[in-house]
Every structure is written in C-alpha cells, then in structure tokens.
Amino acid sequence: MRVAVTGASGFVGGAVCRELVARGARVHAYGRRAAVRAEHVADARYRSWDLARGPLDPAPSVDVVVHCAGSVTDWGPIPGFFEVNLDGTRNALASFPGTRFVHVSTASVYDPYRPTVMATEDEAPVRRYVNAYGASKAAAERAVLKSGAESVILRPHAVYGPGDTTLLPRVEASVRGPFLFAVGTGRQRISLTSVGNLVRACVLACERPGVSGVFNVTDAEPVVLDDALAVILAERGIEAERIYLPAGPALRLAAVVEGLHLLAGARRPPRLTRYALGHLAVERTLDLTAARTRLGYRPEPTSFAGAYSW
Numbered sequence: 001m002r003v004a005v006t007g008a009s010g011f012v013g014g015a016v017c018r019e020l021v022a023r024g025a026r027v028h029a030y031g032r033r034a035a036v037r038a039e040h041v042a043d044a045r046y047r048s049w050d051l052a053r054g055p056l057d058p059a060p061s062v063d064v065v066v067h068c069a070g071s072v073t074d075w076g077p078i079p080g081f082f083e084v085n086l087d088g089t090r091n092a093l094a095s096f097p098g099t100r101f102v103h104v105s106t107a108s109v110y111d112p113y114r115p116t117v118m119a120t121e122d123e124a125p126v127r128r129y130v131n132a133y134g135a136s137k138a139a140a141e142r143a144v145l146k147s148g149a150e151s152v153i154l155r156p157h158a159v160y161g162p163g164d165t166t167l168l169p170r171v172e173a174s175v176r177g178p179f180l181f182a183v184g185t186g187r188q189r190i191s192l193t194s195v196g197n198l199v200r201a202c203v204l205a206c207e208r209p210g211v212s213g214v215f216n217v218t219d220a221e222p223v224v225l226d227d228a229l230a231v232i233l234a235e236r237g238i239e240a241e242r243i244y245l246p247a248g249p250a251l252r253l254a255a256v257v258e259g260l261h262l263l264a265g266a267r268r269p270p271r272l273t274r275y276a277l278g279h280l281a282v283e284r285t286l287d288l289t290a291a292r293t294r295l296g297y298r299p300e301p302t303s304f305a306g307a308y309s310w
C-alpha cells in the first residue's frame, strides 16, 4: 500500500507514519518544517510542503492519503486557522484527486456550549464554536464531504501518548505548587483518545476501501476526570491536591483573561482559555458504535503507562 501522510512532522502524523512503515506500507511523509529526525517517520521519505500555499506539485501516486496536518492550538489569528485547516485540507484533496482520503478531524466539532453526552456522529458540525480551531475543523469536514472523494473522517478527543504536545503538558502546567486546578465537579466523564488507538483507526481506515463516513475515535470507555488526573499525576511522580473550581465563574474569568490578552496584543496564548476549560469542565463523551461496527475498531482502554516515554 502506498500512503501519503500529511502532518508527519507532528505528534499524530509521526505515529501514523511509524505504524504504516512497520506494516510494510510505502509512506510519503509531509510536514511544513524543512526536515525531521529520520526515526520520527521511521525512515519514510519526508518532504516539506506548506499546505496553505497550494497543492503539492508533483504529487506521487498513492492509494490513500492520511491527512493529519492542522493548526492545533486554541489561540491565534482567525485567518491562520482557516488557511491551514480549511484551505490546507482543500489543497490536500486537490493534490491527490480521486484518492481515498482519511481526514483526522476532532471532537471539537461538537457543540462546545453544552455537554457532549455519548454523542453520535450526526450531532456535528454545529453552527457555533468558541474559537477558530473548532470552526475551521468543522469547515474542513464539510469540504471533505463536498469534494466527493471516498473519505473517512475520524473524530478523536484529547489525544495523549508518547510525544503529546497538548493534553499531558497542559495538565502539568495546571499544577501550581501543591495544587492542581481543574474545573467542574471532577466527576464528569470524559472520552480520551490514546495516540495508539487513533493510529489503529487510521490504519483501519486505510485498509478498508469501500468503507466511508464519519467516525468518533476514543479509548474503549470514558473515564472520570478526577480518576484520570490522579493517574496522570502519579505517573509523573507529582504530588498535588486536585482542586475543582465551579465551571461558570471559571469560564467567565477565562473570557476576561482572553479579552485582556487581545487588548494587550500579546502573541503568546493566555494561560486560561474558554476552549481549554470547556474541553474538560463538563461531560465530553462520544459514542463508538459506528467505528466498532463499520470500521472494525477495537480500542484499548485508557492508559497513561509509557505516555511520557517519547
């Protein structure tokens, strides 16, 4: 199998490359940066391609594209998100016309303003988002579906594991001295997605031509936030008492922090954003029936063992 992987220099795309190469696929790896460590992509051929600038020319002939590239942050100028997440997706589609397209989307396309309770795929996209990340990823999904390409859209939530640049570092950053501050009751259920499970879903999507559609992709069962945080802290050897702040005031405070940040013209993201808080403040769980029945997805349970090893 010949596969083009975008976002190969990143967390998810690198893991997808390594697994595909291990399975004997011929992988063409793409990222924006000029070069990556060979082991990051398991010695696959790597090329720099800025997706926002236009289609790849010339593009190799491949059997499937796994599109992992994206602007993955909750802060920054709005046009930048759409240039990478929407125009970049259109450019990836245009580079490989008629080729099966596996699009790594996100659970951030579900309604951020209310809890996500064992959501099924038809509940998103919605009309309103708290930030340009969710809005641009929703627009990208629509573009994939509209393109007419045979496609699989995968929606993971809060991806963690070796090489994670978002979830686990964020949990650690929330530790202040002897306390870890979080929002909600702590008893809210959350679906997490290990990078291993996401890679598993990407491989299934590559290997099952004929199967198309939108699929939630998470660990086998949701976890209770406080239980997950306790395990993460223990895994890192951090002793911190978990303090839960009420969601309403915390979200209002985050809105003020974001506003002040904008007024100050700061380039770095604020420490507190409504998006980051909203992710874990209330239940965020996804139904896996479609992935289990149609993709043959058999996820592993949530585990943070080895998640810091990369």
Ligand SMILES: NC(=O)c1ccc[n+]([C@@H]2O[C@H](COP(=O)([O-])OP(=O)(O)OC[C@H]3O[C@@H](n4cnc5c(N)ncnc54)[C@H](OP(=O)(O)O)[C@@H]3O)[C@@H](O)[C@H]2O)c1
Binding pocket: 006, 007, 008, 009, 010, 011, 012, 013, 030, 031, 032, 033, 034, 049, 050, 051, 052, 067, 068, 069, 070, 071, 072, 084, 088, 104, 105, 106, 107, 137, 156, 157, 158, 159, 160, 165, 166, 167
């Ligand atoms: N991490 C999560 O918790 C999470 C959760 C749900 C969904 N997702 C989705 O998973 C996918 C991968 O995320 P990740 O966690 O692996 O993020 P990541 O580590 O930040 O990787 C992002 C990748 O996209 C590439 N990229 C960004 N802008 C580009 C551009 N203009 N042209 C070409 N490549 C560009 C980056 O290349 P360079 O680094 O070389 O610039 C990098 O390879 C994204 O689509 C994201 O929406 C992630």
